[in-house]
Amino acid sequence: MKKTGICLPVAAMLALCACNGGKEAPQLTLSGLDPQKFVAEYDGDSTALYTLKNDKGMEVCITNFGGRIVSIMVPDRDGKMIDVVLGFDSIQAYFPEINGSDFGAAIGRYANRINQGRFVLDGDTMKLPQNNYGHCLHGGTDMGTKGWQYRVYDANQLNDTTLQLSIVSPDGDNGFPGEVKATVTYTLTSDNAIDLAYSATTDKKTIINLTNHSYFNLSGNPEKPITDEVLWVNADGFTPVDSTFMTTGEIVAVENTPMDFRTAKAIGQDIEADDIQIHNANGYDHNFVLNTAGNDSEVALRLTDPTTGVVLEMLTDEPGVQIYTGNFLDGTVTGKKGITYNQRVAVCFESQHYPDSPNKPQWPSVVLNPGETYTSHCIYRFSVAE
Numbered sequence: 001m002k003k004t005g006i007c008l009p010v011a012a013m014l015a016l017c018a019c020n021g022g023k024e025a026p027q028l029t030l031s032g033l034d035p036q037k038f039v040a041e042y043d044g045d046s047t048a049l050y051t052l053k054n055d056k057g058m059e060v061c062i063t064n065f066g067g068r069i070v071s072i073m074v075p076d077r078d079g080k081m082i083d084v085v086l087g088f089d090s091i092q093a094y095f096p097e098i099n100g101s102d103f104g105a106a107i108g109r110y111a112n113r114i115n116q117g118r119f120v121l122d123g124d125t126m127k128l129p130q131n132n133y134g135h136c137l138h139g140g141t142d143m144g145t146k147g148w149q150y151r152v153y154d155a156n157q158l159n160d161t162t163l164q165l166s167i168v169s170p171d172g173d174n175g176f177p178g179e180v181k182a183t184v185t186y187t188l189t190s191d192n193a194i195d196l197a198y199s200a201t202t203d204k205k206t207i208i209n210l211t212n213h214s215y216f217n218l219s220g221n222p223e224k225p226i227t228d229e230v231l232w233v234n235a236d237g238f239t240p241v242d243s244t245f246m247t248t249g250e251i252v253a254v255e256n257t258p259m260d261f262r263t264a265k266a267i268g269q270d271i272e273a274d275d276i277q278i279h280n281a282n283g284y285d286h287n288f289v290l291n292t293a294g295n296d297s298e299v300a301l302r303l304t305d306p307t308t309g310v311v312l313e314m315l316t317d318e319p320g321v322q323i324y325t326g327n328f329l330d331g332t333v334t335g336k337k338g339i340t341y342n343q344r345v346a347v348c349f350e351s352q353h354y355p356d357s358p359n360k361p362q363w364p365s366v367v368l369n370p371g372e373t374y375t376s377h378c379i380y381r382f383s384v385a386e
Contacts, residue, residue: 030059031071031083032337037090038063038070045152047091050163052188057081058382060188065094066149067106067165067184069214071336074192074382077309082220084310084382086346089336096141096150099333102213105149106184107138109169109176110366111211112287112322112355115246119358121177121205121367128175133244138213140174147174149213153184161188171204178204178370193381200374207366208374209353215326215346218305218312222335225344226325227268233261233301233323235288239354243280247355249362251289259286264302267325267347283327283344287320287354294319296377301349304385315379316351319364324348351378 026034029051038049047065059073059081070087087103088094094101117128117136129140139147153165162185169180182200189195198210217226238259239247254260258270258278271283278284292298296317303312314321326346333341357366368374 029061029071030073030081031061033061033071033089038065040091042091042095042152047152048155049091050155050157052161052163052186054161054188054190054192056190056192058188058192060186060194062104062163062165062186063091063094064153064155064165065091066104066151067153067167068094068104068149069186069194069212070104072194072214072382074310075384076220077384082308082310083336084216084218084220084312086215086217086222086335086341093335096146101333102138102149103215103335105213106153106165107211107213107350108148108167108182108208109139109173109180110136110207110209110358111138111213111350111352112209113137113246115356115359117175119207121207121358126175126177133246135244135246136174139176162186176206178202178206178368180206180208180368182208182210182374184210191381192383193379196378196380198374198376200368201370201372202368203370205367205369207358208368209357209366210374210376211322211350211352212378213348213350214380215348216303216312217346218303218310219308220310222339222341222345225268225342226347227266227271227344228306229267229347230264230304230306231261231267231301231323231347232264232303233288233321234291234299235301235321236262236291237289239287239289239320240277241280241286241355245281245285247287247360249360254288259284259288261301264304268344271325271344281327284323284325284347285327287322287352289320289354290316290318292316296379300351303347303349309385311383311385312349313379313381313383314349314351315381317375317377318351318353320352320354322348322350322352322355324350349380351376
């Protein structure tokens with residue numbers, strides 16, 4: 001069984017309900033989640049819901065199933081608390097047998113795509129699952145084990161504002177070499193930021209590229225598209241893709257393209273532009289080459305909702321960020337509060353090394369050697385526009 005930091009509180013709560021004939025009302029989170037609906041087993045491991053709160057009243061709920069952020073409650077310009085991420089009301093809805101989604105997940109071993117599910121390491125060709133247009137996406141699945149987003153992490157809630165999740169990925173996991181031990185620490189800070197700190201080690205030379213896959217909608221209403229939300233990105237370049245979403249190996253200037261967010265604009269302004277990159281990705285689903293040069297004290301991007309005034313800033317030490325505008329949400333998934341998730345009702349900001357870096361030696365390396373420690377840092381910081 002996986003250790004869970006709230007086993008005793010949940011057990012006590014369930015016992016209390018039993019003593020009162022099961023009539024006790026569930027103790028809901030600020031976002032309206034019932035923690036009891038996240039207590040289950042998956043592949044023999046125990047799942048649970050963890051709640052982080054700071055002294056400003058912000059709340060973040062996370063499950064150890066896939067390391068997923070389930071809800072983020074932040075104040076809007078009127079002081080009303082709203083939930084700004086997509087997700088589900090129960091743990092079962094996250095299971096791949098029900099919904100094959102990445103909502104809120106910690107992604108590993110390799111975020112984004114690897115061309116044809118193959119790469120060469122020290123002369124040996126590694127073969128990975130081909131689960132997306134012939135490529136390996138987000139670590140793959142279907143080679144005996146599932147991607148990390150469908151696995152149960154060990155959990156340790158250190159205090160009211162910090163949760164540590166860890167996972168062991170065996171040698172050969174989905175074709176990746178080396179036993180990898182990884183940890184992601186979620187910290188809710190006093191200035192309304194979610195600080196994500198990743199680390200990993202290996203016993204054999206391997207590759208690694210971790211990220212978070214939260215779907216943001218700063219209106220607090222996932223029935224409303226994010227096309228009116230205003231985005232600024234600190235990037236002069238991006239990595240174009242072909243019709244299978246695979247990077248070509250080029251870095252192209254954003255200037256005079258729909259990819260230019262150096263001056264803030266509505267996401268929807270150019271999302272239907274007559275442009276090969278917009279056509280290939282059915283909108284935005286591209287890696288932006290950040291100008292921040294690994295400086296995680298410099299803002300990489302800023303998203304603002306004009307109605308609620310909620311602002312999201314992302315800071316990271318990674319060289320890139322994948323911006324995905326929910327182009328393939330199609331109304332077949334029902335999320336929290338029974339709301340159907342339609343196209344472009346959310347946007348993802350995935351800090352990362354560039355897609356297919358193992359096959360692009362001209363790009364920053366993703367190789368991890370024994371004796372080294374991989375680290376990655378990403379901050380999602382919330383505020384309200386003045």
